[in-house]
Structure formats: C-alpha cells, structure tokens
Amino acid sequence: MPESGRRVWATGKEQMYELMKVALGEAEADLAIVNGAIVNVYTGEVVKGDTVLIKGSKIAYVGKNYGKSIGSSTQVIDASGKTLIPGFIDGHTHICCLYSISELLRYAIKGGTTTIITETSEIAFSLGYQGITEFLRAAKNQPVKIFITAPPMVTISPAAKQHALTVNELRKLFRREEVLGLGECPWAQVIEGDQRILDLITETIKAGRKLEGHSAGARGKKLQAYITLGISSCHEPTTAAETMERLRLGLAVLIREGEIRRELEAISKIKDENISLNRLVLSTDGVGASELITDGYMEFVVQKAIDLGFNPILAIQMATINVAQHFAIDDFIGGIAPGKYADIVIIPELGAIRAEYVISNGQVVAKGGQLVVQPRKHKYPKSMQNSIHLPGNFEANDFAVRVEGGRSQVKVRLIDYLTELVTREALIDMVVLNGELQPDTSNDILKVAAIERFYPSGETFVGFIRGIGLKQGAIATSGTWDCSNIIVVGASDADMAQAVNRIRQLQGGIVVCAGNKILAELSLPLGGMISTQPMETIANELYHIQQAAVNLGCTLPDIRTALAILSTPAIPYLRICEHGLFSLRVNQFVELIVD
C-alpha cells in the first residue's frame, strides 16, 4: 500500500452515478429508513416523516418524494415512532493503549459511535514511527471510521526525545487523509519555545491540518501565548469559566468525560450562558475497560449531557456536527444529508440515547444492542509483540540507591502524590544505611524506578515516592505515558526486580507481586502497551490488579494510571524517567539528593 495513495473520502465515479440515480428516483436504494423523526443537526430541528435513502456507503436522499427508489432490492427499516440521529464522533481519545481496536469497537459500535479520532502518542513512544503506520493499518477497513492525530511526542525522556517524530515523518503522515492534525501539545513545553515542536507546528499548518491543544490549567497571557501559534482546541477545561475563556478565544472545547477525568457536570453550567455553542464538543479522552462494559462509549456521554440539562439537540450536535466541523470533515460526516456517509443511529426518542440500530458506511452494524458486523482483528507483526528490550533480568541490587561520602543522613527530593493525578515534590530527610537509602513503608515512602526499555539502553533511575500506600511488594507497568519506560514502585528491591522481570517475560504488561509471587497481572504484548485479550478479560484483570494492590496497602483508586502518568509532562509537576526526576515547574531535571 503506497503511503500517499490512501483516499478516505473520494468515491468512484460508479458510486457517484448510482447515488445520483437513487436521489433522482431512477434506481433502487440499498437501504431505506422510513417514517422516522430526523434530527437535523445543521438547522437544529427535528423533521418528521422523511425517508432516508442509502446507496452503498452514502446517503442519497432525505425527504418525502422518493419515487421508485424503494424497490425489491431495498432493505427497509421502519422507524415509526423512532428518532434518527447521526452516528457519534469521539473527537479526542486514546485508543493506542490497553485494548485493541477490535475490542474497543465491539463496545463502541453497538452504542452508536461511528467515528473515532484518536491520539497516537502511546504507540509512537513504544514502537516509533512504524508503530503509528501499523496502527493506521489496524484502523483500516473497520466497520466504523478511525482517524488519528500525529503525536508531537513531547517528553521528558532523553531516550524518547532522540527518537521522537521528525518533521519528515510528520510530512509523510500528512500524506494520509486519515491523519487529521498534530495531537495535543502540552502548552508549557510549547511556550518554552521547543524548536522541534515549533517545526512540527509549522509543518502542520503548511499541510492544512489541525493543531490540537492541551492547555490544562493555563489562562490569561500564557493561554493566549500558546494559542498564538494556531492551536485550535482544548479538551482540558475543568470548569464552565475555563471553557468560556477558551470559547471566547476561538478554540473548540472538547469536554472530557472519560476514564482520566469527568468534567461534563462541572462544565454543563455553560448551557445557561446565552452564547453560541457550536464550538463545544463532547469527547472521552479515553474510556476504561470496565466503563466501556458497564456504561458504554459516546452514547453514555451524550445521555449524561442531556440528563445534565443540555438541550437534547445541542447534546447530539456536540457529539456529531460540531466535532466534524472542528476537524473540517463535515462535508463527509456529522449529519444526515445527501452525500454524507450513511452513519446513522436509530434511538427510541430524542432524549433517550439507546441505539436500536447503528448504521455505519451504509451498513447495519448493530441492532438492538448487538453487533451485526464484527470488527476486524488486526494481526500486528511479530516484531511489535517484542518491544521490551532490556539487557537482561534485573536483580534486587539494580534498585539500590547509594549515597557517596559516608554520610548518615541526606535530604531527598521525592515525588509526592497530591491528588489522583497531580504530584508535587517533597523534601525529606532520609537515613543512609550501609551507604544506601531504603524505602520506609511506615512513612509511606517507596522506591520508584524508571527503566528505558525500547531503545535498548536499560538505563535506570531510582528515586522515591510518597502517597501510594504499599506496605510490601511491588507494582510495575510498561504502559507508561509519553516515553518508553517501565515504571515500577515497590517496598522491596527484590520484588521490584521480580515485577520488571515478569514484564520482560510477558513482553509488556502490568504486574503486581510480593515475596516471590505474582499476585496479579495483565499482559500488554503489543508494544508493551496493548493487550490482545477480550475487553472483559482486561477489565477483570485490571480489577484484580487493583485489588492486589489494595491488599498490599495501596491507597490510590487506580494504581495503573497512577504509575502510567509518572512520566508525563502533561500533568504537574514532579515526574520521573530513565534519566532522573524532572520538575515541570522549572522545566528541567532536578537532583534526587538535595543536601
């Protein structure tokens, strides 16, 4: 497949003729949906009694006067008493981690999601440029549409930085229509003026693609400085006021309601402001495995918006046309109109977002909450299931933290968990025993290590962390954010070694162990990031991992995420990678031993 040859939107002349004939009443539609009420997201109306005619993957006609277009070869769905809405679009998510595309789609499709626009940093950090192109192959020829944003790969890790996406690679990606823009660039690094990021931004503008934003916590001058570069969106507001500030600055705001945070309720107050909301969008920023199973995907978010008091038509617009318009793909998707892809969900009534039928690309893909068409399982190349490159097994003393000079006490900078996501630094006095620093579970002080595992250095940094709560054992993950490290925390060096060695054996995963015993684990063989197991198994194993962690004393509600984000530059503010501790406050590496 030539990389530049893919054309998502263009259809053949044959289909053009066929569509016109069906519209003209001169040829039979493949599928007709009759008697329904149609939510017109363009005008914000509900129009009753129109027929939707579908030929191939597209809508040919919407109206009352359909002539001979319904014939013996036409499949007819009677939507009497029902409501038709466009398929949902998730405008910001992360589906290159944890579960495979086909597993996600098992749940996404039956709820009515027909387009997903995802970030790709996880697979890029863990498998490089080839990881992105392979992901694009996996996303191809699925029952629904998947688009990506190219990862800017802002990282604190020197190893990852050396292998980050180049301008040339970005240019190659932009030859593909399914690459809609440059993914979230955290504002702090951007306004620091990082040359590579500015070059990527320039290339994105040249290619006519979107610059997706990430302005968590920014406001006023700093927010505006960031936006001057052409940033077009933000999915990080947590309040109506932050949302309002961004909308006024011309940004699209993608309200986040997913695993990492839930902001919809707080932001919903904006519905009472008397302002245009056509740049307001619903998104998930990633949905957890158990939430997918229990709540569903975008249909859950849209229903919640309605339940919070958003006008149902607006709620639907926020998950359909507003997203399509933001990404400038509204000529093709986002509404029920001739020429658009036939991505349609039939629901019982306007306020009840339960998909009775899901039609994607003109095909009934789900009915009554059951899949009719199965997502395609992609076979990743063997090499991508072999991405944990370590020089050998770890031993306990690889995690020793030695103090030179025979001192008996030192002041140590440790990572201190402040909330579920945010860390700060704490400076504490620690006793040196036999030339080493040790964890102190009585004061909730554990060791934390970051190990480079893709670019095969095996470089390791060991520090300390507070706020996790483990009394014994160790927990490790290769599913880290914004680098290709394994992160491990532990009360004992031997357990830390065991956890890392088990990940090496699994070629990726999340492992909880204690005293020579693996207590719980989830293998993540694809790039050390993605499980190949069914969604239910993943949810179950994550549950056991959390339970095992809690049994070892863990006090955090989601240990997997708590470890994964220790390396990201996107969340404040003391972070770790193979090279050391990185303070986002001063934007540089800082010493472990301060004094």
Next chain:
Amino acid sequence: MPESGRRVWATGKEQMYELMKVALGEAEADLAIVNGAIVNVYTGEVVKGDTVLIKGSKIAYVGKNYGKSIGSSTQVIDASGKTLIPGFIDGHTHICCLYSISELLRYAIKGGTTTIITETSEIAFSLGYQGITEFLRAAKNQPVKIFITAPPMVTISPAAKQHALTVNELRKLFRREEVLGLGECPWAQVIEGDQRILDLITETIKAGRKLEGHSAGARGKKLQAYITLGISSCHEPTTAAETMERLRLGLAVLIREGEIRRELEAISKIKDENISLNRLVLSTDGVGASELITDGYMEFVVQKAIDLGFNPILAIQMATINVAQHFAIDDFIGGIAPGKYADIVIIPELGAIRAEYVISNGQVVAKGGQLVVQPRKHKYPKSMQNSIHLPGNFEANDFAVRVEGGRSQVKVRLIDYLTELVTREALIDMVVLNGELQPDTSNDILKVAAIERFYPSGETFVGFIRGIGLKQGAIATSGTWDCSNIIVVGASDADMAQAVNRIRQLQGGIVVCAGNKILAELSLPLGGMISTQPMETIANELYHIQQAAVNLGCTLPDIRTALAILSTPAIPYLRICEHGLFSLRVNQFVELIVD
C-alpha cells in the same frame, strides 16, 4: 516562484516567538487597540474594554492584562466608544472581470473587506490556465487576502471545452493554499454526469478542498442528486424557502447581494425561523463599478442585513466567521482572537457598519474612509493584453444568414429575453429575401452573433434575438461568460462588423456603434475581459454605453450583462456560442431554422 512553494498561512519561527512574547507581556506590540467593545463572533457576545495587541500580521492577545506589551514602539489606537469587528470576507464573487484587482481594492479595503474569495472562470476562459496563475500573481502581496476557487469551466462552447481545465492542471492549482476549492459547477450539467466535471470533483475531494455549488432553481430530487457528489454550498437561493431547503441539506448558503441579483431582502425572512444560522453567509457574487463607488462593498451588504432586521452580531458573523468556517480557514481568519491574522474594522457602534479604521494583516490600511496603503498594481504580461485572435477584420456579409433551397419563408428559433437574465426560445416565421434572413426592428428582432476569438478559429454563428429593443446600430462585447466568444447584437450587419472590428482593435472591450460611428466604448485589454482604467472611468464609460444603447432603442436595464450572459450555461435556457444555439432544456445544440 515555484508553484507549489507558496504557503499562505505558515509563519516563520521568529514571528512565532515574537507573538508569544507579546502575549506574555515580555515584548512590545506593534499595534494596540484599546478601550473598544469587541464583537466576539465565536460566542456571539460583545465584550467591552479589552485591548487587542498585534505583532506583525497577527493578533497576539485580547484582554485586559497586557503588562509591558504597550511600549514606546507601540502604535496605539484609542477605540473608546467604538466597536471592533473582524474584517469582512466576501465568500463568493467574481473579480476576474471588468476591473483590475487594485481598482476593486481601492473601494473594498476602505469599507472593511479584508478577504475576498473569488471565482476565476472569466480569466480561465479568456486566457486559459496561464490566466489563472497570472491572476494569482496579481492577487499576491496585496494589502488584503485574496483566495480563488478553480474554475470547472462548464461551457456550451466546443472551442472552450477543448481548452477547459484538465485534472492535471487542477491538481497543480491545488498545490497552492490560496486555491480553496472548485468553483461553482452548475447543477444541471453535473447531474447529466459530465465525465470531466466528475473527474474534477473527485480530484477536489482528494485534495481536501471545497466543492462550491450552483443550484439555481433546483429543488427536491434534482437538488439532492447534485449534492450527493459532495457539493458544499449554494449562492443561488432567491427565497427564504429555497435557503431553508439548502440549509437543511447541510449546505452553506451564501446569500447574494450584488450586481447580478439582490436576494438579501427576500431571504431575510429566514431570521424569524428558529434555526441555527451558522451556515448562512453574506456574499456579493460580483459588485458593479458604479455600485462600488456609490454603495461600497461588503459593508453595504452587512449594513443592509442589519437594516432588514438581522441581529447585528449575526449579520457580522455571516460576513466573517461563518464564511471562514465554511472554507475551513477559520483557524486563521474570521475572528478577533490570538493567533488570527489581525484583520479588524473599527466601527462607530454595533449597528453602524462604517469603517473608521481598517486593519489588515496587522497594518492600518484605511482610516476615516480613506486608503492609507495603496493596493499593488499588477503588470500583466504583454501577451495577456493581446487575446483577441481573429483571422482578420469582419465585413457585413460575414453576418449574413442564408437560407438554402429558394424558400420564401422559414420558421426560425430565436432567443427571446424573458427577464433581465432569463431567455427562452420562440419559434417565429421569417421572410427570406434574396436568399437571406434579415433583422426586423419593427418586431424587435435583431441579429445576434457569437465569434470564437481566443482559440483562433474565428468560427462564427449568427442567429436572432428578441427583447433588446435596438432600432439601429450594434453592440458587442468580448466580456462574455463561460466561453471565449465575442457576442454582438445588431440591427445592421455593417454595424455588427464595425463593433467587432473595434473590439479587435482595442484587443477587448464593449462597443456601441451605429452608422460608421463608435458611440460609446470601454476597452478591456486584459484577456478581453478586464479594464486597466480607474474604477470611476469604468463606471462612467459603462454609463455611457448604457445611455448609447438606450438612445439606439435598447429597453434592457443593463445591456453589458444582457450580452455577456448569452453564452452561459448557468442561466436558463436558450444560449448561443460560436457553434450555434444551445438549449439548456434538452442540453444540446438546436437548429436555427426549424421548418
């Protein structure tokens, strides 16, 4: 200049740093506008008292807390009591005919228009592909932004058809960011399935550009058949009902208020419908010379919308952000926000669209209705001022209409002017005298001829026309639509020859003559289409042309347009070109002598 090398939007890294510094309050702005009320087109609010900081061509900051960014090097405009709105964007017009860019801009700029998106069919038909690229050169480095749509060149003329834009040429044009899409494709020809047009449409979709529509008079099935191909807009509705039908189908509707038609008043009723209007746009579709001088440009249209009862903020949105959003250039223009080009108009108050300052690309370009920066006059190559290629001068008998077979009477199909724009066919009995048919001014029957003049065949067709009213003389123009013909009407063959020969001498123009005397004329030396004279001279000479025509008996209010459109396939329904009479009703050439 490499054709693919032009980058409209990307700015250098230096400007990126500067913008960020000004936003951060760390460097001085070039220009600051203080104390004004700002129309926020994103939220639909008016925000008072914010300062706009501009650095280079872009807006760096909009807000109250601007630190050290206003300094000794900053030009400050005090907008106390005034209102700031984004510069106007004309989303559909024709500026490749009649007047030069620099003359148009003399008027457009001072009224507050900072972006023009124009069709280019006129220059393409009269000068071919090179005409388009030369026009792009002329549009470059002007004080305001000019974008084009590439011409689909739908024509009835076999000569023009042979030289119409190829898919390859279109692909080359789309390498330029200033080519936003494929221009208006008349719906009737498209749904006939013209192969070349479908190929151009496919190429446009592949390039990710817009398909601009032209669905005059279409509705229901035919309109929808047309739209299935991905058509994104229409500027042809004449009523609120036609507008509503198109908005519901997901089209952007560009309300036309200009020389060729004025639809704003009729369509304005749509403001009372309770629907989303963010796909509704104001445009001119071309402004006449005298209207430009008397009324102005987009400021006139916006003011009229307000006077007709549109909410002033909506009227402004319809001429700014709604247009930018339709063409997917809203990341760069259309609103007053950081990172956008500093295209700003200062008006006395919300409802009063009178530009006191016009700022374009960060520069004050007009003040108090006077230009501060002059548009650049472009020197077209000599060859483009020499485009009337005829084998030699015409003589009276070149316009003879001979009837074979010694018949004394025949039934003739003539072009019958029904309204100012629309023609129909009439079948009348005409007497054959000395083997020829003659005009009959007592029954208002004139000769009309179409002469191919670019692709140097000199091929000529002569027919008859009713409804113009001339009692004597002849009127000719090289400024015809959708082909490269000279069109001439006359009561005498000798005058017709004289008019055409004068156009040949002028190398393009509009000529009124009678009895060996040129009564009025306007030279159009650029491609036989465009005058190089000042706007005032053009208006004056057009006035004299119309007066001279009226003095000869002409009853049409605009003889220039009435002749120019005789060759277009865009207006129903009997048309003429060098090859004969063309009936749009049956989509083929029809015989002059019927019986």
